[in-house]
Amino acid sequence: MKRVAIVGAGPAGIAAADLLVGRAGISVTLIDEGQQPGGQIFRQPHPGLATDMKRLLGAGHARLERFRALCSNVLPQLDYRPRTLVWNVFGGELMTLGERGVDSLSYDALLIATGATDRVLPVEGWTMPGVYTLGGAQILLKEQGCLIGRQVVFCGASPLLYLAALQYHRAGGAVAAVLDTTPIAAKVKAIPRLLALPGVLKDGLSYMAALRLAGVPIVGGVTLDAFVGEGRAAEVRYRAGGQAHAVACDAVAYGFGLRPEMQLAELADCALRYDSFRRQWYPDHDGDGRCGHGVYVAGDVAQMGGAEAAGHSGRLAALSILADFGLEAPASPEPDRAALARQLTFQDGLGHAFAWPAAHVAGLADEVMLCRCEGVSVGEVRRGLRSDGGPQEANRAKAATRCGMGRCQGRFCGSALAELVAAETGADGVARPLDRLRAQPPIKPLPISAVAGEPLA
Amino acid sequence: MSQMHTDVVIIGAGSIGTLTALYLVRQGLSVVLLDRGFAGGQSTGVSPGSLRLQGRNPTEMPLSMRAQEMWEAFEDDIGESVEFEQKGHLFLALTPAHLDKIDALMPIEAAHGNFCEKLSRDEVLSRWPCLTPENLGGMFNPRSAVVNSRMVAPAVARAASRAGALLFEQEEVLSVERKGETFLTRTDRDRRIESPIVVNAAGMWARPFANGFGEDAPMFSAGPIQMVTEPVPQFLDPVVHSVDGHIIFRQTLAGNIVVAGHPRVPVDDVARRSRVPPDKTLRNMRRLLNAAPGLLPQSIIRIWTGIEGYLPDMLPVLGPSATTPGLFHAFGWSGHGLQCAPAAAESLTQLIVGGASRIDLSPFAIARFTGAVRPDEQKLRDEFEDNVVRPRSGAAAS
Numbered sequence: 001m002k003r004v005a006i007v008g009a010g011p012a013g014i015a016a017a018d019l020l021v022g023r024a025g026i027s028v029t030l031i032d033e034g035q036q037p038g039g040q041i042f043r044q045p046h047p048g049l050a051t052d053m054k055r056l057l058g059a060g061h062a063r064l065e066r067f068r069a070l071c072s073n074v075l076p077q078l079d080y081r082p083r084t085l086v087w088n089v090f091g092g093e094l095m096t097l098g099e100r101g102v103d104s105l106s107y108d109a110l111l112i113a114t115g116a117t118d119r120v121l122p123v124e125g126w127t128m129p130g131v132y133t134l135g136g137a138q139i140l141l142k143e144q145g146c147l148i149g150r151q152v153v154f155c156g157a158s159p160l161l162y163l164a165a166l167q168y169h170r171a172g173g174a175v176a177a178v179l180d181t182t183p184i185a186a187k188v189k190a191i192p193r194l195l196a197l198p199g200v201l202k203d204g205l206s207y208m209a210a211l212r213l214a215g216v217p218i219v220g221g222v223t224l225d226a227f228v229g230e231g232r233a234a235e236v237r238y239r240a241g242g243q244a245h246a247v248a249c250d251a252v253a254y255g256f257g258l259r260p261e262m263q264l265a266e267l268a269d270c271a272l273r274y275d276s277f278r279r280q281w282y283p284d285h286d287g288d289g290r291c292g293h294g295v296y297v298a299g300d301v302a303q304m305g306g307a308e309a310a311g312h313s314g315r316l317a318a319l320s321i322l323a324d325f326g327l328e329a330p331a332s333p334e335p336d337r338a339a340l341a342r343q344l345t346f347q348d349g350l351g352h353a354f355a356w357p358a359a360h361v362a363g364l365a366d367e368v369m370l371c372r373c374e375g376v377s378v379g380e381v382r383r384g385l386r387s388d389g390g391p392q393e394a395n396r397a398k399a400a401t402r403c404g405m406g407r408c409q410g411r412f413c414g415s416a417l418a419e420l421v422a423a424e425t426g427a428d429g430v431a432r433p434l435d436r437l438r439a440q441p442p443i444k445p446l447p448i449s450a451v452a453g454e455p456l457a
Numbered sequence: 458m459s460q461m462h463t464d465v466v467i468i469g470a471g472s473i474g475t476l477t478a479l480y481l482v483r484q485g486l487s488v489v490l491l492d493r494g495f496a497g498g499q500s501t502g503v504s505p506g507s508l509r510l511q512g513r514n515p516t517e518m519p520l521s522m523r524a525q526e527m528w529e530a531f532e533d534d535i536g537e538s539v540e541f542e543q544k545g546h547l548f549l550a551l552t553p554a555h556l557d558k559i560d561a562l563m564p565i566e567a568a569h570g571n572f573c574e575k576l577s578r579d580e581v582l583s584r585w586p587c588l589t590p591e592n593l594g595g596m597f598n599p600r601s602a603v604v605n606s607r608m609v610a611p612a613v614a615r616a617a618s619r620a621g622a623l624l625f626e627q628e629e630v631l632s633v634e635r636k637g638e639t640f641l642t643r644t645d646r647d648r649r650i651e652s653p654i655v656v657n658a659a660g661m662w663a664r665p666f667a668n669g670f671g672e673d674a675p676m677f678s679a680g681p682i683q684m685v686t687e688p689v690p691q692f693l694d695p696v697v698h699s700v701d702g703h704i705i706f707r708q709t710l711a712g713n714i715v716v717a718g719h720p721r722v723p724v725d726d727v728a729r730r731s732r733v734p735p736d737k738t739l740r741n742m743r744r745l746l747n748a749a750p751g752l753l754p755q756s757i758i759r760i761w762t763g764i765e766g767y768l769p770d771m772l773p774v775l776g777p778s779a780t781t782p783g784l785f786h787a788f789g790w791s792g793h794g795l796q797c798a799p800a801a802a803e804s805l806t807q808l809i810v811g812g813a814s815r816i817d818l819s820p821f822a823i824a825r826f827t828g829a830v831r832p833d834e835q836k837l838r839d840e841f842e843d844n845v846v847r848p849r850s851g852a853a854a855s
Contacts, residue, residue, distance in 0.1 A: 088735045088760075095735040102739060374711070387615075396495055399502065399607040402711065407687055407758055441735070445687070445756035451742045452753060 002325055005094055005105055006030045007086050007264060008113035010039020011307045012299025014070055015314030016111055019330060020321065021077035028078040029105060031096060033085055037071045039115050039299075040135060041307045043142040044068075051145040056167055059203065063307065087442040089268045092294070102450050109294050109321045112265045112283070113314060116258035116300035118158075119280070121360050121416050123254065125227030127372045130234075130251045134160040137253035138167065147173040149251025153236045155179035155224055156254040157354040159306075162207040164253060165216065175216045176249045179238055181256075182355045183221035193349030196342045200308075217247070224360075227252050256356055259415060260301040266439035268295045274433035277348070278304065279356055280415065281436050288333060289317030296321060304351075309343035312336040361416050362423035370420070371413040373406020378420065385424040394421045394435030407445060410437035458647045463487045463623070465809065466642045467656040468630050468666060470496040472795050473787045474658035475613035476802030478622040479535070484810045488622040489650055490614070491642075493629035497610025499660050501795055503763030505683055505717045506606035507696045507707065508796045509546045510571050511598040512562055514833075516772055516820045517793060518569045520800045523816060527799035528602060535616040539608045540710045545695040546601030549581070549748060550593040555700035559596040566598070573598045587692060587751040596700075603696060603707055606795060630659075633666055635781060654809055656785045661726045661766035663788035667774075667823065670781040674774050674826045676789045677847045679721035680731045680762030682741055686755040688712030697748065702840060704744035714752065716745050719840045721792075724764045731762045737842075767791045767841075769832035769848045775801055775821035777808065785809065786823055 004020055006013045009032035020028050036044045042064055045051040054061045084098030094105045118133035125131065132140075132148050138160065140146045147168060153176045154165040165175045194201045211218060225237040225244070233252045238245055257278070265283035266272065270291040273284040282303060289296040298317040299310035315336045319329050366379025384401045385392065394417050397403060403417055404410030410417065418434040421427070427434070465481055467474045470492035478490040492498070508528055513521050527534075532541055550556045559575060566573045576595045581588055618624050629645040633655055642650040657666040661678045688711050696707040702719040709715055718741045724731035738760050745752055768774065768789040778784035785808065787801055794801075804814035830848055837847055 088738070090732060090735050093735075104735070393495070396498075396611075400611060405759070409759065441733070441738075441760045442757060445758050446738075446742075447754075447756045448686070448742050448746060449753050451739055452746065454743055456743055456747055 002026050002108040003106065004028050004109045004111060004321055005107035006111045006113060007094070008032060008039060008115055008299065009034065009037035009080075009082070010113060010115050010299060010310060011041060011067065012115070012310035012314035012317075013039075013111070013113035014067065014074060015311040016113065016298055016318040017078055018070060018074050019315055019318035021074055023322070023327065025327065026325070029081065030075070030078050031081045031084045031086055031094070031105070033083065035083055037075065037082070038067065040139065042067045043139050045145060046143055049145050051142070053142075056141065056170055058170065085444055086264055087444065087446050089264060097446065097450050107294070109296060109324070110268060111289070111296045111298060111317055111321065112268065112301060113297070113299045113310070114261040114264055114301045116260050116304065117411065118255040119257045119259040119356075119415055120254070120412055121256055121357065121419075122364060122368050122370055122378065123224045123227060124365065124368050125229070125233065126254075127369050128227060128229060128231070128233050130229065130232040131227050132251065132253050134158050134164050134253045134255035135258075138164045141167055141171055147171060148253060149249065150174055151176045151248065151250045153177050153179060153247055153249040153252050154254070155181070155222070155236060155238070155252065156256050157181045157357060158255045158257045159204070159350050159354055160255060161354065162204065162211060166207045166210055169211065169214055169216065175211065175214070177217045177219065177236070177247045178211060179222045179224065179236065179247070180218065180220045181222055181224060181357050182353060186355055187220070187353045190349040190352035193345050194353065196345035196349065200346060224254070257354060258300060258304055259411075260304070262301050263411075263439040263443045265291065265295070265297055265301060267441060267443070269293065270295055270297065272436070276430045276433070278351055279358055279419075279429050279434055281433070287337070288320045289313060290320050290324070303344060305340070305343050305347050309340055309347065312340040312343065316340065358419060358429065361419040370416055371403040371406060373408050374402040376401050376403040381417065381420055382424060385421065392421075392425055394418050394437055397421060398437060404437050409440065458649060461489065461648065461650045463489045463650060463652045465489070465654040465656060466491065466640065466650050466652045467658055468633070469658040469660055469663070470610060470614055470624065470626065471499060471501040471658060471660055472497065472610055472613070472798035473790075473801055474656070475610045475617055476798050477656055477658065477787070477805050478624070479613055479617040479620060480802050480806040481809065482617060482620040482622045484806060486810070488617070489652070490617065490622055490624045491628050491630050491644060492626050495611075495626050496614040496624065497607065500763050500765040500790075501610045502607050503683070503761060504606040504795045505681070505705065505707070505715050506604045506795070507546065507705070508602040508604060509696065509698070510601045511546060511548060511566050511573050511596065513793070514772060515565060515569070517797065518571075519816050520797050520804070521793075522569060522571065523803070524797050524800035525600065525602075527803065528604070531799065535612055537612040537615065539612055540605035541602055542710065543600065543602040545597055545599040547581075547585070547695045547697050548596040548700050549588065549697055550595060551589075551591070551699050551748065553593065556593050558700050559594070562596065571598065572600065585693065585695075585697070587749050588697065589748055589750055597695065601696065604795070605709070609795065630666075633669060635670070640783065654783045654785070656787065656805060658787045660788060661764050663766065663786065667778070667786060670778055670784055672778060672780050672823050674768055674789055674823055675830060675848045676766045676768055677845070678724050678726040678764050679767055679841055679845045679847075680724040680733070680764060681717055681721050681792065682733050682737050682762055683715065683717045684733075684738060684741065684757045684760040685716065686714040686752070687758050689714070689755065699744070699748060704741060704748050706745060706749070714755065716741060718744055720842045721765075721840060721845060722762060722842050723845045724762060726764050729764065731764050733760050733762050765790070765792055767847070769830045769837065771833040771836045773797070773801070773821055774823045775804065776818040776823070779822065779824040
């Protein structure tokens with residue numbers, strides 16, 4: 001019997017599990033941090049909340065229903081461990097912390113489908129109460145039925161920008177403005193690639209149209225200057241067309257796309273590849289999810305693609321696992337490969353339409369907070385980099401300044417630190433990759449209480 | 458290709474290499490300091506930063522006590538903070554055997570002028586209420602200190618550079634050859650450096666530079682297990698160290714609790730990879746809770762180890778080569794390098810400049826490994842996991 005461990009019960013993990021369950025010679029264990037399956041995209045209301053998901057998700061509701069149906073078929077056929085953190089991997093074993101305490105799980109194949117989180121950059125005032133990431137604002141709404149405010153500014157550069165704003169509008173929250181940092185010209189240039197999925201492009205345009213129809217101000221090509229307020233965000237200051245502007249609000253949701261949650265892949269010794277277009281690192285794989293030595297990746301952690309792409313890449317990884325076990329494949333990989341390729345072309349378009357503002361960090365004032373866990377400012381890191389003989393690399397800057405040493409271990413400040421090091425050292429992040437903070441265990445904080453009551457020896 | 462001449466080439470920019478560079482340039486010598494990574498990037502930088510004085514090998518005590526004097530003036534000397542804090546070091550007894558060990562240590566410390574206080578259980582609890590009421594007493598040395606080990610080598614490297622040393626980081630030494638009266642050092646940046654003196658302070662990777670001159674020391678690698686919590690308000694002054702070394706923890710200036718504890722684990726010094734086996738992390742978490750139950754609400758946010766070089770008698774090689782005039786070794790610190798570094802660097806400087814060091818370095822001679830190795834059996838058994846490959850009793854050096 002071969003054991004496949006899948007980490008992540010989002011669209012990639014569930015699609016993979018669907019192809020693997022019920023096959024002779026294979027047992028599947030699915031580990032997920034969430035209380036319910038779905039990952040971030042299919043976050044479901046907390047049990048007991050009667051959120052009107054149909055109204056909230058609009059046309060997207062049908063996809064959630066399909067996902068739920070798939071889960072109700074797949075989950076009873078495998079060893080499902082919700083509310084369980086994988087905190088380390090070592091010697092072919094996952095280390096877990098779940099409802100029954102710490103445990104370990106050996107595997108013959110490990111499928112990492114850990115998805116993505118918001119990719120953020122510092123903006124003056126970004127650590128103030130009332131400022132949320134776009135993904136965080138969406139999760140609160142989907143899972144808890146809560147709004148982050150009644151007058152919310154949505155800003156940044158992310159495919160979530162218009163979607164999250166529209167969901168807030170549907171849920172009864174007033175959207176004060178949508179401030180898009182990508183210029184219109186860049187969006188126009190993205191259209192040929194976005195036409196790879198005309199239906200999805202049409203959906204995206206319909207979000208913008210619905211917001212305009214609702215009278216929400218939408219401004220493109222802005223530069224975000226500051227989130228301002230007395231102890232809580234009350235205003236967003238920005239520049240557009242050479243003019244300074246301000247919009248009043250009681251909360252801000254912002255983000256600059258997504259970053260792969262790849263600490264587990266890194267600790268599992270996956271080689272990494274640098275995507276010079278998105279200016280970030282991903283686990284390297286063969287296109288079908290193979291990383292080598294029994295480790296596989298699927299979904300947004302493997303390549304940023306969204307839920308549909310995640311489903312295809314989950315199926316491809318499952319087919320790779322079956323083939324590598326020498327088992328008969330239930331399907332040809334070709335249709336999934338073709339569908340994934342279309343999704344990824346579209347995603348390249350999204351990457352242009354919602355561009356990572358690489359130059360933003362170089363323009364930040366010294367006082368702006370860079371590492372919120374350790375309270376390290378942009379200026380402290382700059383001074384460290386500029387001081388004689390000082391560190392010239394992100395991991396060195398971390399050691400010297402504590403930037404990235406705190407609770408999040410650089411998951412949220414790492415992109416900004418890498419851009420800052422590049423700006424200070426004159427690296428362009430294309431010919432020479434941006435630096436990357438090396439992952440160290442635990443993958444997320446490990447409570448000491450996890451071992452309470454256990455005998456010493 | 459670039460060709461250089463200098464008085465001294467130092468291989469390895471850890472605490473020993475950077476300090477030796479600093480002291481030598483102050484004596485008017487020209488110095489080139491080379492490291493294939495970054496200054497302090499290996500065992501210096503990953504050390505828990507404890508400058509412990511009590512319980513040391515008596516052979517090392519003169520070095521250790523002199524180093525302590527130098528640490529006490531260190532920040533003024535190099536002109537930067539390294540978060541030096543002299544908050545003492547507590548040996549905590551958790552078993553009757555620990556108490557016996559403390560009783561045995563007290564006169565040894567006194568003989569070396571290292572004042573230690575023996576504390577009862579109640580004295581321990583009244584000073585540090587966070588510690589377990591199950592403790593049996595302790596031995597407190599107020600003079601021991603801590604530093605932020607990440608900051609030491611970069612800060613010293615800056616001081617050495619300001620004083621005139623040339624530091625080349627991310628530059629690997631490919632070979633050192635003897636050409637008549639001088640050494641020729643070649644690097645992977647196509648640099649050729651001629652010097653009458655070479656200092657081999659390359660840590661776990663020092664052995665080939667000795668082997669090239671017909672000598673050897675049976676160094677093996679291992680990694681100390683370490684982890685750290687999120688910062689919490691200051692509540693704990695000294696380093697707390699169970700007498701058996703199974704759990705060692707302290708609070709940093711930033712407020713985090715740094716946690717270590719023997720035995721050490723295997724590491725891969727060839728691929729330069731080191732990972733803590735997760736069951737050892739969990740074991741040390743249990744030991745931490747046992748020694749300080751009040752830490753229950755905290756979380757571990759980072760776990761790491763590093764690659765340290767150990768010698769079977771748990772003493773370093775420090776001093777001149779036995780085969781080659783002008784070559785000096787300082788490696789195999791067996792976990793004590795950071796604390797001893799200032800005195801080791803001072804001794805090397807005295808040797809190089811004046812031909813003799815004030816502290817007798819003969820116990821640390823590389824030639825001691827030409828005969829049968831006399832291992833420190835107890836430490837080799839107690840302080841290393843069974844799967845750390847290490848020489849055992851009677852094994853001869855190659």
